[in-house]
Amino acid sequence: MSLCVSRLQSGGLIATYQCQSACPHCLYRGGPAREGAYMDQGLATTLFAKARELGAAAMHIGGGEPLSDPLSLAGLLAAADEAGMPIEYVETSGAWFTDAEEAVELLTELRSMGLARLLVSITPMHNGFIPLRKTLGTIEAAQAAGIVVFPWQEHFLEDMRAFDPDRTHPFREYQERFGQDYPAQVLRRIWIHLGGRAFDLFAPALGRRPVAAILAEASADCRAELTDVGHFHMDLYGDYIPGLCSGLAFRADDLGAPLDPERYPILTTLAETGIRGFYDYATALEDYTPRPEGYVNKCELCQDIRRHLSERGWFESTELSPAEFYAML
Structure with a gap:
């Protein structure tokens, strides 16, 4: 029987593979070295319509970093509206955050275009590229703009606050502070799909076995x-x-x-x-x-x-x- 995907449930658009970070657990190997292309509005409309046709009731927008190009993100929000596809959330790492006032202004404008909920990634893996100050600043700016915040893995804040919030901290620093079994601790605390870069990050905890x-x-x-x-x-x-x-x-x-x-x-x-x-x-x-x-x-x-x-x-x-x-x- 041939492979067929005839119905869709819950999913999202990968707006871009480019990201300011190259997180060691990234399934899609996003990062600054990836092509800077961003999904255009016409294709997004087509894909949203296809997903609705096959049963998807709502979708999200992820990456890469969707907020690396706010104007193009606005186009995707318009495409979702045109296709009648509700957007559950837009993902962000907060790497783009520099100034609180500018962030509130940007997010307020995007809220008027349909951005109602922002998933903000909060993990030690992201902290290797993004200072905690940017993460917290993104959350505060979203709340000030009237956007609902979905803090993804907020429980890691306790670990992250053990370090200087104005600097980045590679994952090895977490291992040095919390023990060499820290990768195993992470896997016990959250579900991470093993794919992309995650194999190398978690192989020491999981072990590798012969092909046979x-x-x-x-x-x-x-x-x-x-x-x-x-x-x-x-x-x-x-x-x-x-x-x-x-x-x-x-x-x-x-x-x-x-x-x-x-x-x-x-x-x-x-x-x-x-x-x-x-x-x-x-x-x-x-x-x-x-x-x-x-x-x-x-x-x-x-x-x-x-x-x-x-x-x-x-x-x-x-x-x-x-x-x-x-x-x-």
């Missing part, structure tokens, strides 16, 4: 992960990211119908035969050799296989997208 052990316990297929629509994303290139499989994509135009196996061979292989089928393909036809140190789980193995295909100039499909994701591995 990973394959032995892997499910027969990855259909459940690829068709999970509980937190889906569409990006500025017009792609749909299946499940939380960053670096994998198919065109949003192809939502709602079975995917063509010839156009999407990687996704089809994963859906039908799982990581074992994908691994067998890569080792037999693409000269793939697994890393001797092993992998955290099957998703890291999958990412490594896709990195190999990307480096070999994979041209069979457009599934390995965006290309920058692999350039940074």
